[in-house]
């Protein structure tokens with residue numbers, strides 16, 4: 001049986017090993033890491049999936065912001081990485097973790113959600129799309145179609161040009 005726990009209950013080393021297995025040890029160069037550089041994860045929106053005492057998946061969320069040219073900053077929560085142990089992928093853990101985070105976000109997120117991810121997965125199951133993000137910019141390479149966002153807990157999305165970075 002899978003248990004969903006606050007990510008803070010899990011040994012940091014076990015989380016890093018899972019992320020290395022899911023994304024590779026070169027993951028730190030990714031644009032997503034630059035967006036949230038120096039930030040601590042949002043504890044209320046970061047979870048672990050544990051099965052028979054073993055860590056099988058994680059989801060982390062980060063406080064970031066959209067900074068417009070006029071200096072106005074709009075807070076956002078960046079979702080990800082979502083990671084499932086490679087030998088257990090496509091078994092529903094990713095969907096369980098995302099659904100659990102979204103449930104929590106419906107009442108606890110302090111801003112709308114954004115992420116870099118496949119619309120074929122995060123659009124199909126979780127309501128993310130690239131509709132608001134066309135004029136956004138990121139501090140590194142990315143595919144525009146994979147820059148996704150979603151309103152939550154009454155928080156809307158900025159649609160103007162702006163750079164996404166740490167809050």
Ligand SMILES: CC(C)(COP(=O)(O)OP(=O)(O)OC[C@H]1O[C@@H](n2cnc3c(N)ncnc32)[C@H](O)[C@@H]1OP(=O)(O)O)[C@@H](O)C(=O)NCCC(=O)NCCS
Nearest residue numbers: 022080081082083084089090091092093094095118120121
């Ligand atoms: C992406 C990931 C989190 C999905 O979790 P999962 O537990 O493997 O997948 P689930 O069982 O929840 O979902 C399975 C369904 O999603 C689909 N799916 C999974 N990953 C997908 C992707 N990247 N693009 C499109 N569809 C995808 C599967 O085809 C399956 O659809 P089906 O039910 O119609 O067959 C997981 O595979 C993973 O850790 N991948 C490596 C790291 C990664 O790329 N993370 C996402 C970026 S933050």
